[in-house]
Amino acid sequence: MALNKNALIRYKTIDKCLQNIYRKWTLNDLIAACSDALHEYEGRDVNVSKRTVQLDIQMMRSDKLGYNAPIVVYDRKHYKYDDPNFSITDIPLNETDMNILSETVEMLKQFKDFSLFSELGGIIQRLEDKVYTEKTHRSAIIHLEKNEDLKGLKYLDVLYQTILKKIVIKMEYQSFKAREVGSFLFHPFILKEFNNRWFVVGARHEDNRIMNLALDRIINIEYDLSVPYNDQGFEADNYYKHTYGVTVLTRKQLYDIHLKVDSKTAPYVLTKPFHHSQQLLETYEDRSILIQIRVHGNFEIERLILGYGASIEVIQPRIMRNRIKRIFKEAIKLYE
Secondary structure, eight states: OOOOHHHHHHHHHHHHHHHOTTSOEEHHHHHHHHHHHHHHHHSSOOOOOHHHHHHHHHHHHSSSSSOOOOEEEETTTEEEESSTTOOGGGOOOOHHHHHHHHHHHHHHGGGTTSGGGTTHHHHHHHHHHHHHHHSOOOOOSSOOOOOTTOTTGGGHHHHHHHHHHTOOEEEEEOOSSOSSOEEEEEEEEEEEEETTEEEEEEEETTTOOEEEEEGGGEEEEEEOTTSOOOOTTOOHHHHTTTOSSSOOOOGGGEEEEEEEEOTTTHHHHHHSOSSTTOEEEEEOTTSOEEEEEEEEOOHHHHHHHHHTGGGEEEEEOHHHHHHHHHHHHHHHHTTO
16 A cells, blocks of 8 residues: 555654653644644644544554554543554564565665665665564575676766766776777766666767767766756667667668577567567467567677577578678687
């Protein structure tokens, strides 16, 4: 059940009141306490109705939120916990709660390089402590691929902040092909992850050329507040519409690629398409299939096809078929 913050604040306030056993709490007292708490939270007067607090008490008593709060009425007008040691903040986690928390913690930890999540560090630690003190430690159910030794991760947060605050940067960068480090002004647009590597996508200031830069090839980053930021109206979904991976090529390098997939591999390709443009063109008697994808003929799509070895045959375009054929011939030489 989804809860808004105001409701949670009211539950917590009622709980705090009823823990104070040295005072007698009427419904009006609880209403006033909730109104004061919301006023402090929102900075304005909030009039909590009698009906709202009555429903809150009913909800706290029920199992809908897992509270099962033992709220009782005595003297026909006062409220208290039948168990003076009860608190909704001390409710043990059930098995489902603990499993969800465990996996949530694991997923949040993947983003530890962003300052956006730095404030969660202590919260995550406390969650782990809470979960593991209530159940036997066990391996995570969800295992996320990660490479914490990947170079350049230290720039993740710097780049995130420059994109968020629209700041131009002076980039020192050396690609694998370059012999020397290059320096240029860069307008960062988005951060993109592919195949467990991070890239920053943006435009070089000198010629407005959009570039994909791998974080592990960045040498240094400095802010340049003197240059106005320009995002060129960049839209990631549109930019990568015809691309598998991160390398966007020209329209001349955009192909309708026909792939014949053998019967053993066909179910995997059908259930997890290579690209959103994938279409099934034909199913053969031996249960092999012919599919089509419309993508740029970049390095990434070549590596994807090569990775399937003899399970996939490039039918067209001929330029890609010949290139894949040539690569396989060179590979065979290594084993002769």
